[in-house]
Amino acid sequence: MSAGRVVVEADGGSRGNPGLAGYGAVVFDAANGTVLAERKESLGIATNNVAEYRGLIAGLDAAAELGASEVDVRMDSKLVVEQMSGRWKVKHPDMIPLQRQASTLARKFDSVTYTWIPRAENAHADRLANEAMDAAAGNADVEPEPAAVLSEKTTPAAPGWMDTTGAPTRMLLLRHGQTALSVDRRYSGRGNPALTEIGQAQANGAAARFAGNNGIAAVVSSPLGRAQQTATAAAKVLGLPVTVHEGLTETDFGEWEGLTFREAAERDPELHRKWLSDTSVCPPAGESFDEVRERILKVRDDLTASYAGSTILVVTHVTPIKTLLQLALDAGPSLLYRLHLDLASLSIAEFYPDGGSSVRLVNDTSHL
Numbered sequence: 420m421s422a423g424r425v426v427v428e429a430d431g432g433s434r435g436n437p438g439l440a441g442y443g444a445v446v447f448d449a450a451n452g453t454v455l456a457e458r459k460e461s462l463g464i465a466t467n468n469v470a471e472y473r474g475l476i477a478g479l480d481a482a483a484e485l486g487a488s489e490v491d492v493r494m495d496s497k498l499v500v501e502q503m504s505g506r507w508k509v510k511h512p513d514m515i516p517l518q519r520q521a522s523t524l525a526r527k528f529d530s531v532t533y534t535w536i537p538r539a540e541n542a543h544a545d546r547l548a549n550e551a552m553d554a555a556a557g558n559a560d561v562e563p564e565p566a567a568v569l570s571e572k573t574t575p576a577a578p579g580w581m582d583t584t585g586a587p588t589r590m591l592l593l594r595h596g597q598t599a600l601s602v603d604r605r606y607s608g609r610g611n612p613a614l615t616e617i618g619q620a621q622a623n624g625a626a627a628r629f630a631g632n633n634g635i636a637a638v639v640s641s642p643l644g645r646a647q648q649t650a651t652a653a654a655k656v657l658g659l660p661v662t663v664h665e666g667l668t669e670t671d672f673g674e675w676e677g678l679t680f681r682e683a684a685e686r687d688p689e690l691h692r693k694w695l696s697d698t699s700v701c702p703p704a705g706e707s708f709d710e711v712r713e714r715i716l717k718v719r720d721d722l723t724a725s726y727a728g729s730t731i732l733v734v735t736h737v738t739p740i741k742t743l744l745q746l747a748l749d750a751g752p753s754l755l756y757r758l759h760l761d762l763a764s765l766s767i768a769e770f771y772p773d774g775g776s777s778v779r780l781v782n783d784t785s786h787l
Contacts, residue, residue: 422485424449427478427492428536430544431470432552440465441554442474443547446481449491456481459547461554471496472517474548475503479524479531490531495538495545497630497656504533507627537658586728587769587777591635592740593732595649596621596763605679608672608705611644619648621763621787626652628765628786629732635659636729639722641667641736649763650734657732666718669736673705698752708738708755715742723770743768747776763787 426449431442440463446456458477462470475494482490494500501507502518503525509518525531538545596618600607614622629635639662640650650661675683675691684691687703694700698708718739722731733743737760745754747768760766760782767780 422448422455422482422487424489424491425455425482425485425487427482427490428541428544429471429474429478429492429494430541430548431467431472431474432548433465433467433470434552437464437466439463439552440467440470441548441551442470442477443544443551444474444478444481445543445547446478446485455485457547459551461551466513468498468511469513469517470548471499472514472521474544475499476517476521476524479521483524483527488529490528492531492533493536493541494533495536495541497535498627500533500535501630585772587771588723588726588728589730589767589769590722590743591730591732592743592766592768593625593649593653593734594737594740594760594762594764595645595734598645600677601762603679605677606672606675606683608669608676610676614645614648618645618762622649622652624786625649625763625765626656629653630656634730635732636726637662637731638734639664639667639731640734641669641739643668643736646734646736653732653734664718664721666714666721667733667735667739670708670711670738671706672702674703675705695756698755708752711738712742715739716746719743719746719770727772740766744778744781747778749776
């Protein structure tokens with residue numbers, strides 16, 4: 420029996436990216452919406468993107484078995500849709516063989532189209548994927564490591580050693596991409612340099628990481644241009660607006676703005692030395708790290724109230740991210756001087772309604 424033209428909807432998920440994973444795929448008759456085939460499978464430990472590709476492969480394979488000639492693929496993974504359409508390059512080594520396998524299957528048909536749909540419109544495949552993940556959880560001997568996760572499609576659970584209650588506000592803390600000042604390692608606070616070409620590429624790389632992450636409820640950015648440029652790239656693939664929060668702006672370095680470390684130290688040797696060890700000390704006409712902390716405390720409270728129990732992408736600068744991590748860890752001021760954060764790096768902090776908090780990821784640049 421030839422199925423003619425069909426619609427394939429596919430999805431995949433990972434409960435702890437990587438974590439216990441599974442996929443689901445369903446094939447519909449394009450003419451009347453009749454379900455022609457269903458596929459679902461538990462994958463053990465895998466990433467969300469691997470699971471989504473496996474769902475696509477299963478859907479295409481089922482369509483081929485049905486003798487379909489034309490296939491309309493619909494998925495809520497922006498990453499898979501854009502890569503299979505040839506608009507985005509496949510860079511991650513785990514994705515390359517899966518994309519090739521899917522492309523080989525696609526060549527069996529007269530035509531294949533790829534369309535991104537919201538998660539709500541992919542409910543059938545999503546249900547199958549969750550059934551597969553439930554099966555994986557039921558058969559698991561150990562709980563997956565919770566540390567480095569985005570948890571795109573699941574509500575994050577508290578680490579087992581924490582006595583916290585309620586759903587946390589999960590903040591995906593993304594530093595902006597490269598600017599001309601960061602190339603020369605100059606203090607860049609309230610100045611407003613644009614992203615360089617490399618910086619925009621870094622922003623795009625981060626955006627690709629979030630593609631298809633339908634668990635992100637909002638994109639919140641510093642008011643400075645370099646952060647908003649980085650945020651806009653991610654917001655575009657997520658289909659969300661950029662909300663600006665003035666409190667997320669970088670430290671005001673005052674008269675040291677635009678200077679290198681050496682230049683600032685030579686200009687104000689004693690003050691610069693004190694500033695490097697005392698968070699109450701201000702640069703000339705600038706802002707102390709203690710003042711930044713007070714500002715970021717208000718930002719944290721604003722965001723946890725406005726987005727309670729949600730996952731949000733927060734695009735900002737070095738000091739605000741370090742301060743949010745410091746608050747989540749309940750750490751002392753030395754963290755500000757000892758923690759390194761790369762350009763366009765991702766960190767993750769969670770804040771619970773009962774006052775608990777945790778850090779799940781720091782300075783991850785695997786998307787670059």
